[in-house]
Amino acid sequence: MKNVIIIGSGIGGLIAGNLLAKKGHKVTIFEAHSMPGGYTAGFYRKGYYFESGTLSFEASASVFKAMKDIGVFDQIEFSKQRLRLVSEDFDGTPENYDDYKKMIYDGFPSEKEKLDTVFSVLDETVSLMGNVDEPMPFLFSGLDMFKSMLPYIKSAPKQAKLAKQFGNMTSSEFAAQYFAKDSKLFGLFSGFGYPDMPAMFLGSGIAGMFADYWTVKGGMQSWADILAENFRKLGGDLKLNSYVDKIITKNGAAVGVSCKNTVYNADYVISAGDYKKTFLKLLDDQSLVPQELRDNLESAAVSEGFCTVYLGLNMSNQELGQYMKVPHVFTYDHKPGYDIYNSDDEEFFSKTSVSLYSPSMVNPEHAPAGKSSLMLQTIVPYHWMNNWGGGDKEVYTQLKGKAMEAMIDSAARLVPGLKDCIEFKDAATPLTYERFTHNTDGATSAWSWNPKKKFFKNTLSVNIETPAKNLYIGSCWAMQIGGVPGALAAAYQCVKKIN
Ligand SMILES: Cc1cc2nc3c(=O)[nH]c(=O)nc-3n(C[C@H](O)[C@H](O)[C@H](O)COP(=O)(O)OP(=O)(O)OC[C@H]3O[C@@H](n4cnc5c(N)ncnc54)[C@H](O)[C@@H]3O)c2cc1C
Numbered sequence: 001m002k003n004v005i006i007i008g009s010g011i012g013g014l015i016a017g018n019l020l021a022k023k024g025h026k027v028t029i030f031e032a033h034s035m036p037g038g039y040t041a042g043f044y045r046k047g048y049y050f051e052s053g054t055l056s057f058e059a060s061a062s063v064f065k066a067m068k069d070i071g072v073f074d075q076i077e078f079s080k081q082r083l084r085l086v087s088e089d090f091d092g093t094p095e096n097y098d099d100y101k102k103m104i105y106d107g108f109p110s111e112k113e114k115l116d117t118v119f120s121v122l123d124e125t126v127s128l129m130g131n132v133d134e135p136m137p138f139l140f141s142g143l144d145m146f147k148s149m150l151p152y153i154k155s156a157p158k159q160a161k162l163a164k165q166f167g168n169m170t171s172s173e174f175a176a177q178y179f180a181k182d183s184k185l186f187g188l189f190s191g192f193g194y195p196d197m198p199a200m201f202l203g204s205g206i207a208g209m210f211a212d213y214w215t216v217k218g219g220m221q222s223w224a225d226i227l228a229e230n231f232r233k234l235g236g237d238l239k240l241n242s243y244v245d246k247i248i249t250k251n252g253a254a255v256g257v258s259c260k261n262t263v264y265n266a267d268y269v270i271s272a273g274d275y276k277k278t279f280l281k282l283l284d285d286q287s288l289v290p291q292e293l294r295d296n297l298e299s300a301a302v303s304e305g306f307c308t309v310y311l312g313l314n315m316s317n318q319e320l321g322q323y324m325k326v327p328h329v330f331t332y333d334h335k336p337g338y339d340i341y342n343s344d345d346e347e348f349f350s351k352t353s354v355s356l357y358s359p360s361m362v363n364p365e366h367a368p369a370g371k372s373s374l375m376l377q378t379i380v381p382y383h384w385m386n387n388w389g390g391g392d393k394e395v396y397t398q399l400k401g402k403a404m405e406a407m408i409d410s411a412a413r414l415v416p417g418l419k420d421c422i423e424f425k426d427a428a429t430p431l432t433y434e435r436f437t438h439n440t441d442g443a444t445s446a447w448s449w450n451p452k453k454k455f456f457k458n459t460l461s462v463n464i465e466t467p468a469k470n471l472y473i474g475s476c477w478a479m480q481i482g483g484v485p486g487a488l489a490a491a492y493q494c495v496k497k498i499n
């Protein structure tokens with residue numbers, strides 16, 4: 001039996017904790033926040049439930065396998081989501097990738113020839129998505145791992161060919177080959193997902209949105225709570241409100257952590273939170289971080305943060321449903337001048353599109369009887385307006401208010417009467433996300449998705465090793481493009497290391 005300390009109770013920390021406790025190890029999870037969950041959390045205000053940020057996940061086969069391995073799958077009601085996409089030119093709720101293509105062709109009939117070329121490329125990259133019913137190889141060991149890798153080994157030559165063509169190309173560069181930069185179709189293809197994401201993932205990203213998009217009916221917090229409870233039942237110790245301020249090393253190996261002036265010893269430490277802070281802030285012996293790694297860490301770009309508005313509405317789910325049709329709606333109506341790289345544009349939030357998500361349409365228990373809840377989200381430029389006011393609390397409050405009102409205005413175009421029935425409103429900025437999860441700049445999905453700004457050489461590799469012996473990374477930051485799959489893969493790799 002080994003003594004393992006995990007820093008962070010996001011999905012990565014909770015999965016690693018459960019699997020290690022199940023193997024019979026003595027595991028303690030330290031969580032800075034008062035609730036477990038990290039980015040997969042939620043909260044109640046005035047009887048309304050909101051997801052804190054993450055609304056959904058893909059890679060369901062991996063998530064389901066992890067929950068089965070832990071033994072909690074039957075306690076969680078996963079619910080497949082359908083997305084509605086709305087713009088001036090189209091409005092549809094595609095069942096699948098082919099439906100999506102048809103919707104775009106119908107919306108832009110005069111662009112058929114260019115769309116044929118674009119989709120012929122995307123169709124090829126869609127095939128790289130693999131079988132959505134199969135878990136990632138990282139979740140297996142030994143022969144099972146080898147077997148699950150076979151489809152990837154078979155498609156390796158095709159992958160290599162596509163990687164050569166598109167591996168280093170951004171979605172903007174891809175879209176610019178076919179469409180004028182001020183055109184709607186350029187905006188559509190360059191602005192899918194994260195800004196300047198790899199062109200290589202565009203097809204599978206779009207297809208995945210329809211084939212494999214899930215949420216938890218009870219809310220993300222219920223998921224984290226079930227994992228936390230199971231962890232405790234397995235003998236694990238989850239310490240909430242417990243910020244770890246140092247990872248303690250001896251002779252180059254992690255031997256424990258310090259929290260609230262107390263030292264806790266361990267055979268292994270898994271850092272299941274922010275990568276940069278693990279090395280630059282928590283590690284006690286900074287000489288363990290080679291200068292090259294330090295330089296890379298300091299300059300490495302992280303994924304963009306989100307702004308989220310939380311609204312409690314005196315509007316029934318039925319009425320909201322008439323406007324929304326499904327719980328999750330993406331609008332594509334950026335206004336002229338929209339520029340995700342312009343951090344000084346005070347009017348950014350009047351120009352950006354918002355997505356709308358109603359937790360109470362997924363589960364009516366998420367709002368008081370006869371009422372509904374709505375969340376609005378948009379990606380934000382890095383350090384908008386001198387990082388939201390340069391540390392001045394009053395300016396921050398003004399900027400947050402301005403952003404919130406502009407996003408509500410935007411959503412009111414889809415939901416008439418929205419502004420008249422708001423009973424509760426609040427917002428989270430990237431600074432809020434950093435405060436609650438300690439992720440650098442409120443990065444939503446680990447490192448930058450831009451293939452030209454990679455921290456790890458291989459976008460899909462899982463990098464849990466650190467320069468300190470017995471210290472591993474168990475969070476989404478172990479993978480370039482993070483997300484729930486990144487956290488899962490990292491957790492499993494850490495568990496395999498500890499026998
Ligand atoms: C708005 C939004 C939308 C998203 N949408 C998707 C999506 O559609 N699909 C998808 O796959 N992913 C999505 N993601 C990303 C995904 O949610 C995260 O990548 C994933 O949940 C991260 O899990 P994690 O366990 O690695 O870390 P986190 O969830 O960040 O958890 C880290 C935990 O560690 C704790 N912690 C950190 N430092 C310390 C310390 N020193 N001491 C104690 N505790 C500490 C934090 O408080 C936190 O609870 C989204 C994220 C956001 C914000």
